[in-house]
Amino acid sequence: MPAELRRVCVIxxxxxxxxxxxxxxxxxxxxxxxxxxxxxxxxxREGLRISGKHEFVGRVHAxxxxxxxPDFDLGIIAVKANDLDNVGLRLTGxxxxxxxxxxxxxxxxxxxxxxxxxxxxxxxxxxxSGTRRSDMHVEYELDTATWxxxxxxxxxxxxxxxAVAALINASELNAEAMTDLVPAQWSKLIFNxxxxxxxxxxxxxxxxxxxxxxxxxxxGHVVRSxxxxxxxxxxxxxxxxxxxxxxxxxxxxxxxxxxxSDYAHLPSMLEDVLAHRLTEVDFIAGAxxxxxxxxxxxxxxxxxxxxxxxxxxxxxxxxxxx
Amino acid sequence: MPAELRRVCVIxxxxxxxxxxxxxxxxxxxxxxxxxxxxxxxxxREGLRISGKHEFVGRVHAxxxxxxxPDFDLGIIAVKANDLDNVGLRLTGxxxxxxxxxxxxxxxxxxxxxxxxxxxxxxxxxxxSGTRRSDMHVEYELDTATWxxxxxxxxxxxxxxxAVAALINASELNAEAMTDLVPAQWSKLIFNxxxxxxxxxxxxxxxxxxxxxxxxxxxGHVVRSxxxxxxxxxxxxxxxxxxxxxxxxxxxxxxxxxxxSDYAHLPSMLEDVLAHRLTEVDFIAGAxxxxxxxxxxxxxxxxxxxxxxxxxxxxxxxxxxx
Numbered sequence: 052m053p054a055e056l057r058r059v060c061v062i063x064x065x066x067x068x069x070x071x072x073x074x075x076x077x078x079x080x081x082x083x084x085x086x087x088x089x090x091x092x093x094x095x096r097e098g099l100r101i102s103g104k105h106e107f108v109g110r111v112h113a114x115x116x117x118x119x120x121p122d123f124d125l126g127i128i129a130v131k132a133n134d135l136d137n138v139g140l141r142l143t144g145x146x147x148x149x150x151x152x153x154x155x156x157x158x159x160x161x162x163x164x165x166x167x168x169x170x171x172x173x174x175x176x177x178x179x180s181g182t183r184r185s186d187m188h189v190e191y192e193l194d195t196a197t198w199x200x201x202x203x204x205x206x207x208x209x210x211x212x213x214a215v216a217a218l219i220n221a222s223e224l225n226a227e228a229m230t231d232l233v234p235a236q237w238s239k240l241i242f243n244x245x246x247x248x249x250x251x252x253x254x255x256x257x258x259x260x261x262x263x264x265x266x267x268x269x270x271g272h273v274v275r276s277x278x279x280x281x282x283x284x285x286x287x288x289x290x291x292x293x294x295x296x297x298x299x300x301x302x303x304x305x306x307x308x309x310x311x312s313d314y315a316h317l318p319s320m321l322e323d324v325l326a327h328r329l330t331e332v333d334f335i336a337g338a339x340x341x342x343x344x345x346x347x348x349x350x351x352x353x354x355x356x357x358x359x360x361x362x363x364x365x366x367x368x369x370x371x372x373x
Numbered sequence: 374m375p376a377e378l379r380r381v382c383v384i385x386x387x388x389x390x391x392x393x394x395x396x397x398x399x400x401x402x403x404x405x406x407x408x409x410x411x412x413x414x415x416x417x418r419e420g421l422r423i424s425g426k427h428e429f430v431g432r433v434h435a436x437x438x439x440x441x442x443p444d445f446d447l448g449i450i451a452v453k454a455n456d457l458d459n460v461g462l463r464l465t466g467x468x469x470x471x472x473x474x475x476x477x478x479x480x481x482x483x484x485x486x487x488x489x490x491x492x493x494x495x496x497x498x499x500x501x502s503g504t505r506r507s508d509m510h511v512e513y514e515l516d517t518a519t520w521x522x523x524x525x526x527x528x529x530x531x532x533x534x535x536a537v538a539a540l541i542n543a544s545e546l547n548a549e550a551m552t553d554l555v556p557a558q559w560s561k562l563i564f565n566x567x568x569x570x571x572x573x574x575x576x577x578x579x580x581x582x583x584x585x586x587x588x589x590x591x592x593g594h595v596v597r598s599x600x601x602x603x604x605x606x607x608x609x610x611x612x613x614x615x616x617x618x619x620x621x622x623x624x625x626x627x628x629x630x631x632x633x634s635d636y637a638h639l640p641s642m643l644e645d646v647l648a649h650r651l652t653e654v655d656f657i658a659g660a661x662x663x664x665x666x667x668x669x670x671x672x673x674x675x676x677x678x679x680x681x682x683x684x685x686x687x688x689x690x691x692x693x694x695x
Binding site: 249252253254255260267268269270272273276333337340341344351352354355356357358359361362363365366 | 571574575576577582589590591592594595598655659662663666673674676677678679680681683684685687688
């Protein structure tokens, strides 16, 4: 474990933040910045329980008051994309020596944080998953990797990225450092744009229908359209993808069919829809839509998905539903 | 009132069927074929109350047993498109001298009925609306017209179409006979494909957002895409539209903004979605999608809407939702 990463602060204690904080508490001093003071008190008193793939209680330090945080070496920003700007405000002026790592779905998280401080930034995408059972308990489901890379916007040192990956691996989560995360980030962006959009609009979990292209009315055609449009945008942006998003779709569906416990069928955007929470669509299909407009690539289905999901959010806000 | 239309049978006692049966009962003998025997008994006992634009109780004859129907001169098939095949089976062999009139949304209703008998068929589209308050009470909301025309598939006599329009007008509903209904039918098809699809997927009623094209993420762009794709299909099919579907959209939204009682904001497909009932998508966006494939016209957004709504229906059937 690299000497310079002695104290980590995880911002946000959802499923991903909870998994990271609890595991990291076994190899370094782990802090959690929560939104609610009561949540912080509970974590300080009872710790953070992990079940599923691993079973233990992580001893974390928690606070809801950012000014109470001691200086830390690594900040992992594990809130929803829509909360990034607010988190940036709370972190302004803190931990000037720290490296910050974003782990949101979609594109654009790093740029939001960069507006609030000069920290070197690490980009990451995660394929692990868990379910938040309570404020103090996360079930660890998929133990797949988190990929890390330096964010070009801050020219982050590769050695720091390698050290963060090593720390996460030492904590018994899976991490892989890359020199250029962009190809992987875009593969996951396109996968998420397709899967989350279709799931949010149909309210279907990620099931076999997402690969079904048998009939003219089959849902797999919509996933295919979204994936193909995303690939066209990536190509126009000069990005060579790491994995094929359609293959990621097929693999995830197969994994879901052969196991009833490992694969979380429920895309995060469907969770937001079912809870009538603002979704991350502006960072996912919306990000691809904006890139497409910038590059002059036609993306009719991606644009429609972006707009329909914004319309769906409006149906909760305006309360016009009969 | 033409002598040959002495007895009418309305099949289906939803809002549209109820409005027609109650009004027609004032100018001829009106029968109603219901699905539930109890519903027929109630209608025979208490009549069918109309409130709103008109206020009266229509005295109708009702039965749930098609074999109990006396010979009738005009059948008006006012069930949802998905029930047409079932209704055709129930009517097989009955009223051989009758003319049958379909009044469903979308395309293809006449062809389904034609499979079950040799009746001359009248096509119609209706712009009137009502809300079914109970089994015996329909509120009459929009008193706009119903347009009728001979169906080309059976070469129906124009004089019969004119007589049916005259009968409906005599009953104080509004009807207009046309020699070719196809242009109006397609205008309404394209309007419905756009409005019902966007409403079903966002769960928004037909509100001002449907004409909003201010931002890249505005919902009006989706309506515009669906309308433009529908127009391209119509053009390829050699159909000159009667009204511009985008103008119908704008007009309906304006009407909704200036009146709180007249315009039923709630598209019928949204009613189906909220009740988790099978929608008419296969006859609306699905019909345009099929025509587009036949004619080789690209309709990416219409195809996506068709498939997403089928996926949404699947989410209720399979019960896979978490």
